[in-house]
Each structure stands twice: as structure tokens, then as C-alpha cells.
Amino acid sequence: xxxxxxxxxxxxxxxxxxxxxxxxxxxPFIETxxxxxxxKIPRQIERRKAIPDMDLxxxxxxxxxxxxxxxxxxxxxxxxxxxxxxxxQAIQIYREFLKGVLAFYLRSQVATVPFNTVSIDxxxxxxxxxxxxxxxxxxxxGMHFSEKIPQQLTDILFVNLLKDLQQxxxxxxxxxxxxxxxxxxxxxxxxxKLRNRIRxxxxxxxxxxxxxxxxLIIEHEKQTQKDNKRSYGYNYTxxxxxxxxxxxxxxxxxxxxxxxxSLTLIYRTLSFHFESGNQSIVAFYEKIQxxxxxx
Numbered sequence: 182x183x184x185x186x187x188x189x190x191x192x193x194x195x196x197x198x199x200x201x202x203x204x205x206x207x208x209p210f211i212e213t214x215x216x217x218x219x220x221k222i223p224r225q226i227e228r229r230k231a232i233p234d235m236d237l238x239x240x241x242x243x244x245x246x247x248x249x250x251x252x253x254x255x256x257x258x259x260x261x262x263x264x265x266x267x268x269x270q271a272i273q274i275y276r277e278f279l280k281g282v283l284a285f286y287l288r289s290q291v292a293t294v295p296f297n298t299v300s301i302d303x304x305x306x307x308x309x310x311x312x313x314x315x316x317x318x319x320x321x322x323g324m325h326f327s328e329k330i331p332q333q334l335t336d337i338l339f340v341n342l343l344k345d346l347q348q349x350x351x352x353x354x355x356x357x358x359x360x361x362x363x364x365x366x367x368x369x370x371x372x373x374k375l376r377n378r379i380r381x382x383x384x385x386x387x388x389x390x391x392x393x394x395x396x397l398i399i400e401h402e403k404q405t406q407k408d409n410k411r412s413y414g415y416n417y418t419x420x421x422x423x424x425x426x427x428x429x430x431x432x433x434x435x436x437x438x439x440x441x442x443s444l445t446l447i448y449r450t451l452s453f454h455f456e457s458g459n460q461s462i463v464a465f466y467e468k469i470q471x472x473x474x475x476x
Contacts, residue, residue: 187233192279194222194300197241204238207252210259216243217310220303222296224254240294244310249285251292262292266315270424270446272308276301277402277414283308288448308419316394316421333461334358336386338415342399343388355391357465359384359455361401368435384439384454389465396420396444396469398453418451420444428470432457442466 186204195201197219203211204221222240224231231237241252249269251262264285271286281298284291296304334340339358346353364384366377385401402414424446433439433454440463442453455462 185233186237187231187235190223190231190237191228192223192225192297192299194220194296194303196220196303203241204236206236206254206257207238207241207259210252210261211241212243212245212250214245216245217314218307219243220307222294225295225297242294242307244307244314246314249311251294264292266311269311269315270420270448271451272311272419273416274304274308275414275416280414286446286449286451312395312419333360334388336360336401338401339386339388339399342415346390351397352392353390354393355465355468357389357459357462359387359389359459359462361386362456364439365437366435367437373435382436384436384456387453387455389462391465391469394422396422396425400453420446420451422472425469428466430463430466 189195189201197203201221203219207221220242221238222242224237224239236254236257239254243250243252248266249264251264253260253262264287268287269285270288273282273284273286275282275284276298279298281296281301281304283294283296283304285293334343343353362384364377364382366373366382387401388397388399390397390399396419398418398420400416400418402416425444426447427443427445429443429445430440431443433441436454438457439454440457440459442455442462444451444453
């Protein structure tokens with residue numbers, strides 16, 4: 182039975198169906214090709230501010246066998262972004278309480294889609310479908326690490342996230358763990374030195390994991406020692422192995438005893454940090470560096 186947009190409106194992301202049809206604003210832009218999944222993402226406004234004749238949805242995302250199409254509401258118009266799966270360099274999902282952001286790293290831009298995490302399950306369905314299709318023909322990373330699950334893992338957030346991955350059927354072939362530690366600025370910029378003295382930065386905890394088709398990095402949200410409360414934000418970054426072209430580790434010139442990790446993809450570079458004395462992460466990436474597909 183058809184449910185009116187106004188009656189159904191709330192923070193929820195809906196899969197488009199007979200009950201929850203394509204919003205009228207987006208209907209002229211929907212293609213005839215059957216989609217693997219098609220979802221609509223609501224405006225981030227309070228329910229009491231919604232009115233029956235309002236355009237209540239900001240996005241319609243359609244995953245087809247070869248591409249993702251993002252339709253975005255801009256005032257009363259629609260902007261279309263078409264993304265062939267082979268153009269996706271990496272996917273990132275950010276979560277903090279009810280705030281969620283899905284990001285696609287592309288050749289020359291990052292396409293982002295905000296959503297409410299009450300609908301995280303359907304967003305993960307979308308992401309997993311895309312992951313299944315963008316790894317088609319990708320390298321199967323057959324090498325197994327001696328340490329599949331980081332043994333020193335103590336942060337309860339990451340313990341639970343790793344458990345969730347295993348329950349979801351993710352095949353973890355190796356991993357390394359970076360705990361949260363203080364960072365000491367050693368650069369020459371006086372303003373930055375003062376800023377770091379007032380709000381001392383922390384290197385947040387991170388899990389670096391390998392699967393047969395992807396590198397997965399789970400990071401805690403950035404935070405400083407002066408923050409009043411602990412942040413529970415974190416993000417997942419998925420990188421298909423065939424998109425990873427080089428791995429570089431070198432001492433960070435701005436923070437003492439920190440190593441800058443650069444992952445060069447086909448069209449862009451992603452940057453991370455870890456403690457220089459963290460031998461498990463060094464060994465993890467040295468082994469990745471030895472793989473033939475990094476050319």
C-alpha cells in the first residue's frame with residue numbers, strides 16, 4: 182500500500198518500492214534500467230517543520246550493475262552525478278551517534294552523502310553491493326599475515342567493531358593496531374606550536390585490516406586532550422587492492438616519533454599516521470609493499 186511522503190517522513194532512509202515510491206521531484210531523472218538497490222534519503226529537518234507539499238527528500242541513490250547514480254536536490258532542481266564503479270578509488274563511512282556521512286573518493290572529487298545513522302543497515306547494504314561490484318576483476322590478495330587479529334587490541338570500541346565485522350562475514354586475513362597516544366609538535370611554525378600547546382593533539386586509535394579484495398582502515402575521530410568529553414565518532418575506509426599503487430612510510434617532520442603513512446591510489450593519495458615504534462603496523466605495510474600488484 183502506498184504511504185504518502187508526508188506520513189512516512191522522518192530521519193529514515195527508505196528503499197524505493199511500491200510503498201515508498203520515488204519522490205516526485207526526482208521522478209523525471211530515474212532511468213528505466215532496473216537497479217540493484219534504490220534508496221531515498223530525507224532532508225535533515227525536524228518532523229514538525231515538514232509540510233505536505235514540501236520536497237522532503239534530498240537524495241536518491243541508485244546502484245546499477247556497472248555504476249552508481251546520485252540525484253541531489255538543489256532547491257527545486259536536481260543535480261545528477263553518475264559514478265562508474267571503476268572510478269571509485271575508495272569508500273568511507275563516517276558515524277557519530279546519529280550523524281552519518283558516506284563518501285566516495287573519485288578521480289578529481291569526493292562525493293559525499295549525509296544520512297541519519299538510524300538507517301545504517303540500509304546504507305551498509307548499499308555500500309556492500311557497491312563493494313561487490315567494484316572489486317569484480319580486482320586482485321585477490323592471497324597472502325595471509327601471521328597475525329590475523331591484532332592481539333594488543335584494548336579499546337572496547339574497536340573490540341566491538343572487529344567483532345561486528347566477523348559476524349558480518351568479513352574475511353580478515355591480517356591486521357595491525359594503533360592505540361590512542363599523545364602527539365608532540367616539533368615543527369618550527371610558532372602559531373602551530375602555540376595551538377598545539379593549548380590543545381594538545383592525540384593520535385587516535387586505528388585498526389588496519391586486510392581482506393582478500395580490500396584494505397580496510399577503521400579510525401577513531403580526531404580529538405585533543407582538552408576536549409571535554411570523549412568522541413565516539415569513527416570511520417571506515419575501504420580501498421580495493423587494485424587501486425593501491427604504492428605505500429610510503431617516512432618520519433613525520435612535525436610530530437615527534439610519528440610516522441606519516443601515504444597510500445597512493447590511481448588518482449589520489451590518502452594520508453594516515455602511526456607511532457614510529459609500532460612494529461606491527463610497520464610489518465603489516467612492509468608486507469603489503471612486497472606484493473607484486475603494487476606497480
